[in-house]
Amino acid sequence: MRTCNLVVDSCCDLPYELLEADGLYLLNFPYLMDGGSFFDDLFQSRKPQDFYDAMRKGSAPTTSQVPMPQFLELFRSLAATGRPSVYLSFSSGLSGSYDAAVLALSQLQEEGLDAEIYLVDTHLASIAEGVLVHEAIHQWKRGMSAADLAAWAREACYFVNEQFMVEDLDTLRRGGRIPSTVAVAGTALDVKPLLAIDKDGRLAVTGVARGRKKAMKALVEDFLKRKSEDNQISTVLIGHADCPKDAQKLKELLVKADESVIPVICNIGPVIGSHVGPGMLAVGFWGQDKRENLSLADKIARKVKGGRD
Incomplete structure (x- = not known):
């Protein structure tokens, strides 16, 4: 009911x-x-x-x-x-x-x-x-x-973890989601940017990878690093912006890395797609508490208050 x-x-x-x-x-x-x-x-x-x-x-x-x-x-x-x-x-x-x-x-x-x-x-x-x-x-x-x-x-x-890659940062720049300087640097270095959503719900650049294959490998490694060991929910979402073959390959890599994974492939819709552009790949899963992945500012604030690192 x-x-x-x-x-x-x-x-x-x-x-x-x-x-x-x-x-x-x-x-x-x-x-x-x-x-x-x-x-x-x-x-x-x-x-x-x-x-x-x-x-x-x-x-x-x-x-x-x-x-x-x-x-x-x-x-x-x-x-x-x-x-x-x-x-x-x-x-x-x-x-x-x-x-x-x-x-x-x-x-x-x-x-x-x-x-x-x-x-x-x-x-x-x-x-x-x-x-x-x-x-x-x-x-x-x-x-x-x-x-x-x-x-x-x-x-x-706060226990939902994710990481995604984009073909380039220009679409995110045009939408005002990241600074122009970051987009220009990423394009100049010819790398695939890796991004995530922080605990406050904002975009954060988490790394870069040279080429799509290495970027896809990085998505799998991030999943293995941050997935919850005691979580009973095995569903993992794989999002793609009109790159179904890459999404299928990413699915195979995830299942090979963790046989318990129950993958669900999703199309990135037009609103999100307007900001990330074609070629985006993403992995979403239950994992670590984002509030424990502290920024440098958070760590300094805790020290000032006498808290732990």
């Missing part, structure tokens, strides 16, 4: 068929491309190859946050069901959509909306967000309450 509604957004990049269930709502992020306005429907209305081929030919799609009217309509619909609801949101570190959701819900509550709706900032994006959503759906189907599901997600998000 499902005790609540569950709302996820298209930035989770999961296969569409995994999101088809009564009481499960998909919030579609908007994007602009070649003068037209579209919604990210996880490639239900267009093929991934068509989208990424357009980018290869020079198209530069742009994205925006979900507008408040869209949230207002969603929350009214959720309230009409008479059941509590949980929304697992794309990272506030990469989009203003979570803040728009908070404002929309606050406005409706001031107007007298009587509904139990929990908003969760996952601090995740793309298949990292997908890892959390995938397990949240499992917990939801088992009958977890809205309050418990929201509490679980707020803690579990």
